[in-house]
Amino acid sequence: MARNHTKRPGNRPPGPPGNRPQSGHFGRPERESAGRDKPEREKEGGPVWLWGTHAVQAALANPDRQFLQFLATENAAERLPRGRLTPQIITGKEMDQRLPPGAVHQGIAIKAEPLEPVALEDLIAEGATRIAVLDQVSDPHNLGAIFRSAAAFGFSGLVLQTRNAPPITGVVAKSAAGAIETIAEVRTVNIARALEQLAEAGFHTVGLAGESTRSLDLAVKGAAKIAVVLGAEGPGLRPAVAKACAELARIPIAAEMESLNVSNAAAIAFYEASRGGFPTA
Numbered sequence: 001m002a003r004n005h006t007k008r009p010g011n012r013p014p015g016p017p018g019n020r021p022q023s024g025h026f027g028r029p030e031r032e033s034a035g036r037d038k039p040e041r042e043k044e045g046g047p048v049w050l051w052g053t054h055a056v057q058a059a060l061a062n063p064d065r066q067f068l069q070f071l072a073t074e075n076a077a078e079r080l081p082r083g084r085l086t087p088q089i090i091t092g093k094e095m096d097q098r099l100p101p102g103a104v105h106q107g108i109a110i111k112a113e114p115l116e117p118v119a120l121e122d123l124i125a126e127g128a129t130r131i132a133v134l135d136q137v138s139d140p141h142n143l144g145a146i147f148r149s150a151a152a153f154g155f156s157g158l159v160l161q162t163r164n165a166p167p168i169t170g171v172v173a174k175s176a177a178g179a180i181e182t183i184a185e186v187r188t189v190n191i192a193r194a195l196e197q198l199a200e201a202g203f204h205t206v207g208l209a210g211e212s213t214r215s216l217d218l219a220v221k222g223a224a225k226i227a228v229v230l231g232a233e234g235p236g237l238r239p240a241v242a243k244a245c246a247e248l249a250r251i252p253i254a255a256e257m258e259s260l261n262v263s264n265a266a267a268i269a270f271y272e273a274s275r276g277g278f279p280t281a
Contacts, residue, residue, distance in 0.1 A: 047113055049098075050173045051105035053079075058178025059110055060085065065181070069111035071095055076107030103170060114168060118184040120159060120194055124201045128156035128184075130273055131198065133205075133229040135191050135241045136164045137262055144175025145263035146230075150183045151176075153270035157184035159194050159227075192244040195229065199246060203227040207237050207245035208269060210259055217272050219249035226273045233262050 047068055050059050053076075059065050060083055072080065072087035073095065080087070087108070090098075095105055103109075123131070132155055137143055143166055150158060165187075166172065173180050188194040195205050204223035208216070208230050220226055229245055231237035242248060251268050253260060260268070 051109040054177040055173040062181040066113040073107035130155040133159040140171040144172040147176035147179040149267040151179035153274040195244040209248040212248040216249040
């Protein structure tokens with residue numbers, strides 16, 4: 001489902017159009033002071049750097065994105081399809097200096113305004129039937145992988161806590177391989193309350209818990225609307241969140257292994273929830 005959701009009331013209005021280039025040629029950047037070549041420290045809620053072929057091309061295809069800078073090496077620019085933006089051509093070394101250490105950028109990066117989170121009630125009203133809820137999943141690589149699996153198995157949105165959950169950064173976007181552009185990001189102060197809201201809307205809320213004796217495939221079977229709830233690695237679901245789920249279920253694994261990585265568990269759970277057919281909403 002394309003990410004074209006009603007915005008949450010009260011979101012900050014966009015700034016003047018002149019501050020946000022939307023089309024045309026960005027040109028080659030002028031040489032400035034050496035300090036400008038250092039990686040920029042991203043402020044929470046501010047513009048973010050996205051890098052890597054899939055993440056950048058998905059962002060460019062998203063009409064909701066507003067762009068500030070578009071960078072590419074000469075080789076990467078030659079591989080790009082023609083679009084509404086033409087990148088600044090810089091060297092790979094210059095790009096390494098602009099982006100966070102270790103960024104696997106594949107010669108392409110774009111600086112963009114973050115997408116606004118979607119209100120849960122709006123996602124429900126749009127007819128979503130598959131939603132994931134993450135309780136304090138804090139690793140950005142895992143979060144990105146979960147976005148990617150959600151897109152692969154027909155989920156419409158991820159519900160994250162306003163606090164104790166990472167922002168959607170370039171690391172998340174790279175791991176998501178473009179899925180942050182199509183899967184709605186929902187932020188909520190209270191996960192347990194969000195689960196109650198989903199239950200009121202007809203969702204069967206299933207929390208993953210290794211101590212449960214209920215098999216996941218049985219827990220999700222036949223449910224028209226499903227919300228899969230996953231907790232952080234190690235502690236799992238918090239007691240209040242587990243209590244708010246309609247039922248808890250487990251993924252059967254070999255006795256030699258204590259648990260699965262949360263992103264692997266998410267992929268399995270999303271697959272089980274989608275086995276009845278992909279939702280049309």
